[in-house]
Amino acid sequence: MLRSGTSIGANIREGFQGQSDADFIAKLSISQKEVSETMYLLELLHESGYMEDKLFESIYADGEEIMKLLTSSLKKKKATQNLTLNT
Numbered sequence: 001m002l003r004s005g006t007s008i009g010a011n012i013r014e015g016f017q018g019q020s021d022a023d024f025i026a027k028l029s030i031s032q033k034e035v036s037e038t039m040y041l042l043e044l045l046h047e048s049g050y051m052e053d054k055l056f057e058s059i060y061a062d063g064e065e066i067m068k069l070l071t072s073s074l075k076k077k078k079a080t081q082n083l084t085l086n087t
Contacts, residue, residue, distance in 0.1 A: 001045075004037040008066065021081045025074060032070050039063045 008031050015027030039060060046056040 001038060001041040004034045004041065007031075007034040008038065012070075021077060025077055025081070028070055028074050028077070032067065032074070035063055035067045035070065039067075 011027045011031040011034065015024045015031070018024040018027060042051070042056060042060055042063065045051040046053070046060075
């Protein structure tokens, strides 16, 4: 969980230093996968009784919000990239 959870921010940070729009998109896409993996691990911890409901719900909600932000950012960047390619 530590690996996937910290990889999210690391990939976003790396994406901002990307060499191209495609590189940025790739790094944010990896971040989405890492969010998904982290959320899955949270679910396992919660279902197995290692994490209390209140803590799980709080952290899980944060994960959902991060996923929404990444999805929105990727959609916007892909739309912008398509406009640039079509002009």
